[in-house]
Amino acid sequence: MLTSGAREKVEKLIACHPKKEAALLRVLHIVQQDQGYLSPETIASVADLMGMPAIKLYEVATFYTLYNKKPVGKYLIQVCANLSCSLMGADNLIRYLKDRLGVQVGETTPDNKFTLVTVQCLGSCGTAPMMQINDQYYEKLDEARIEQILASL
């Protein structure tokens, strides 16, 4: 179930859109922020809220990569593996993070603290290599900087 705060945000958002479908992507972002991921049950309850068929929401949720369809760790570490970051040593960082966290790409640490994934270009090529943890960009990375960041979480 959505928290009342999230529900209120969703209702407000739908109200300011002349066509409610146009609010859907943002609604799903709010719901994900509230619930951590989009389970089939969550999607069904949002569909009720929006007065749309659940299958329409499911189609959208599965098309876009920013929606998590299964639970992720408290910190979702997304390392850019595209060309500019690769030219600046992204694979060494990915290897370092795998060793440091003891997980493969796509996995979550047993304490559910970190999930490590690689992502496509995040539009931060001039400050490569980079990663995003939850909403925050971290740029011009090296191993020492990664240690600093992990310690601060």
Next chain:
Amino acid sequence: MEKLLTKNIHLPDSHKIETYRATGGYKALAKALGEYSPEDIIDIVKRSGLRGRGGAGFPAGVKWSFMPKGTERPKYLICNADEGEPGTFKDRVILEKDPHQLLEGIIIASYAIGAQQAYLYIRGEFNLAIQRCEAAIREAYEHNFLGQNIMGKYYSLDILLPIGAGAYICGEETSLMESIEGKKGWPRIRPPFPANRGLFGCPTTINNVETLANVPHIIERGVEWYTSIGTDKNHGPKLYCVSGPVKRPGVYELPMGTPLPEIIFDHAGGLFEGRQLKGVIPGGSSTPILRPDEIQVNMDFDSLAKAGTMLGSAGIIVLDHTMCIVRSTLILANFYHHESCGQCTPCREGTGWLENILHHIEEGHGRPGDTDLLIEICDNIMGNAICPLGDAAAMAIGPAVKKYRDEFDYHLTNKQCLPETRK
């Protein structure tokens, strides 16, 4: 050149309306609404020669003039801020550091095409940009630059801020419209074109962030001044992004048509010590790569087209001698395969084939004839997909295979990378 698009970005609180107004912001809007009819604005932008900065280089004023007149249907303006072309990070600078410059452009453009509702679609990963634009929109409403009877004139405009969710394809204009409508981002078959049937089936104009950010400057300072910047048929300032192993990577605002070597070696400081240039992708990952002997070219739409490549989004990616060309091509093939929406066969299947074959070559399992097969697949995708994503994959991969064929053949024969590119 005097900085225009980036003149404010180093000021403290450059994203706030007070800063923007203190440097002359929203004067162009007052001039547009006070002195010009919508037709005048379209005419001015046409004569300025402003060409779309999203990649295609289509004249913005001409695009605006396609909007039907005298229709009862609502009209929409969309600003495409779904910046996701690998190697491109210029729109993000405007969105984060000077959102009011963009809003002013959006409002003037909306007035010109007769839209009373605008949409600013930002990619979901750009959290800071989203926050800044949301705040800027609030400020603009408070100052009556948005809302009812803007600046006391008979023009009203509302703006909504849809947010993407991690799909490169949504940077394609019709896919972006599907996404705003709350659907998966499958591109539409054209015609009909957006000016006739766009968002919600209504007349729609869609422009890139940088394109719209140019508009207030053109209105404020006039066509003659604007066309004095740049080269023939390629006017105005341009934001060039430089990434890869160079000393000063970043966004550089320079006149349209600045020579590529000047950007790489003077502005970006050249390559790291000890690195040699292997190639340059001039306009984002989708534009054909240039070999070192091909980089003497001006960075504008027409010069790059003549050189067999494209200005695209002006995302200049510099490759040095330590990067294996099979690997760099594989990274891009993986990208296009991952981002193909799956709707049409040439792109969905073709990008998968490209990635698989490149993967085999890179892993030392390539077979004789694989290079020709890669080129053939690219030829079969090119021009046969619903939207430009398929062509983009073909342009990223085909020319790389052709121009660095020796290195591909080395891989096939020796089952490994060139010595200097081994990790």
